[in-house]
Amino acid sequence: MGVTSIVTQRFIKCHNSLKEDGTVRSSRQFAMSLDYLPQSLSEILKGRRDVTIELLRKAIEKYKLNPVYIYTGEGPMFMSEEDHKSFRLLTIVTNAQDDERIVHVPVPAQAGYAGEMTDPTFIQDLPTFTLPDYKYKVGTHRSFDVSGDSMEPTLFEGDKVICSYLEPTLWENSIKDNYVYVIVTRGDVVVKRAMNRLKEEKYMELHSDNGFYEPYRVSVGDVREVWYVRAKISPFLPSPANLQNNLQDEIKQLRNTMVKQSHLLANLGNKVEQILEKGN
Numbered sequence: 145m146g147v148t149s150i151v152t153q154r155f156i157k158c159h160n161s162l163k164e165d166g167t168v169r170s171s172r173q174f175a176m177s178l179d180y181l182p183q184s185l186s187e188i189l190k191g192r193r194d195v196t197i198e199l200l201r202k203a204i205e206k207y208k209l210n211p212v213y214i215y216t217g218e219g220p221m222f223m224s225e226e227d228h229k230s231f232r233l234l235t236i237v238t239n240a241q242d243d244e245r246i247v248h249v250p251v252p253a254q255a256g257y258a259g260e261m262t263d264p265t266f267i268q269d270l271p272t273f274t275l276p277d278y279k280y281k282v283g284t285h286r287s288f289d290v291s292g293d294s295m296e297p298t299l300f301e302g303d304k305v306i307c308s309y310l311e312p313t314l315w316e317n318s319i320k321d322n323y324v325y326v327i328v329t330r331g332d333v334v335v336k337r338a339m340n341r342l343k344e345e346k347y348m349e350l351h352s353d354n355g356f357y358e359p360y361r362v363s364v365g366d367v368r369e370v371w372y373v374r375a376k377i378s379p380f381l382p383s384p385a386n387l388q389n390n391l392q393d394e395i396k397q398l399r400n401t402m403v404k405q406s407h408l409l410a411n412l413g414n415k416v417e418q419i420l421e422k423g424n
Contacts, residue, residue: 151214152188155195158209158221167207178202197236197244197284216313234309234369235267236284244284245272246306251289254333258368275306279374284309286371288326288333294352295335298324303378305335307371315370316342322351328369329362335373 159174168174175185180199187193203209208223237245248271249257256266273287274280290303299305307326310318319325319340327334327350336350342364351359 149194150217151200152191152195154214154217154221155200155203155209156189158203158207158214159189161221162207178206196238198238201235212313215311218313234284235264237268237270237272243274243281245274246280246285246287247272248287248304249289249333251291254288254291258328258331258333280306285374286326287377288335288371290335290376294354294357295324296354298353299335299376300378303376305373306375306377307373310370310372312370315364315367316340319348319370324373326369326371326373327362327367328371329366330368 159168159171162168162174163171168177171185171189172182175182178199179202184193188195188199200209200211200214204211204214210219210221210223212219213221237247239245247267250271253270285306285308287304287306290299290305291301293301305324305326310325319338319342321339322337324335325338327336327338327348334350336352339349339351339359341347341349341361346365347361347363348367349359349361
C-alpha cells in the first residue's frame with residue numbers, strides 16, 4: 145500500500161518505544177523473537193506494507209502491546225500485567241498468502257473454546273474454509289454449529305451460523321438490540337438475540353426466539369467474545385409443497401397399483417370359474 149494504515153503506524157510507534165527503553169536491542173531481534181522475517185518487518189517499518197493480524201497477535205502476547213491502543217488509539221501503548229491476564233487473544237488461521245480462513249467451531253469443541261483455552265494450536269486444529277463472497281475476505285470471521293431448539297424457528301439444530309468478529313472496544317456502541325449474535329462466555333457458546341445494556345448497566349440481556357426459553361442476563365465481565373451473525377448454512381430439505389406433491393404422487397401410484405391388482409384378481413377369478421365349469 146502507498147500509505148500504511150493507522151493500525152500499522154501505531155504498531156511502529158510501539159516497536160520504536162520497545163527499542164528506546166531497551167526491551168529489544170534491534171528491529172532484527174524484535175522480528176526474530178516473533179518468528180517473523182526481519183526483511184518483512186523492515187518493509188513494515190518503512191511504510192511499504194501493512195502489519196498482519198498474526199504479527200499483531202504475537203506482539204500483543206509477547207510484548208503486551210495494548211490492543212485497545214492499537215485499534216482505537218486510546219489508552220496506554222502497553223498493557224499492565226493485570227490487563228494482560230484478563231485479555232483474551234483471538235487466534236486466527238491464515239493460508240500461504242496470509243489470507244484469513246474462516247474457522248469453524250463444531251458442537252464438540254465449543255466447551256473447550258469457551259473455557260480457558262488460550263493455546264493457539266486448539267484453534268489451528270479446528271476445521272477451516274473460505275467463502276467466495278468478498279465481505280468474508282475482510283476482517284475475522286468464524287462459524288459455529290447451532291445446538292438445541294432455543295432459536296427455532298429462525299435457527300434449527302444442525303444449522304451453522306457465519307459471523308464477523310466484534311472488537312471488545314465496539315461492544316457498547318455496535319451491539320444492536322434484537323440482532324442475533326454468538327456470545328462466548330467463560331463457560332458457554334450461545335446464539336441469541338441481544339439487548340444491549342452495556343453502557344448503562346454493564347450487561348446484555350439474551351433472548352431466544354423459542355418462547356419456551358426465558359431471557360437472561362450476562363454481565364460484561366463474563367463475556368469473552370462477541371460475533372455478529374451474518375449468514376446461516378442449513379441442511380437442504382424438500383419444501384413442504386414438494387413433500388405434499390411427492391405424497392400425492394405416491395398415493396396416486398398406490399391407487400393405480402391397487403386397481404391393477406383388483407383387475408388381475410377379477411380376471412383370475414373368472415378363469416378359475418371357467419376351469420371349474422369345464423370340469424363339471
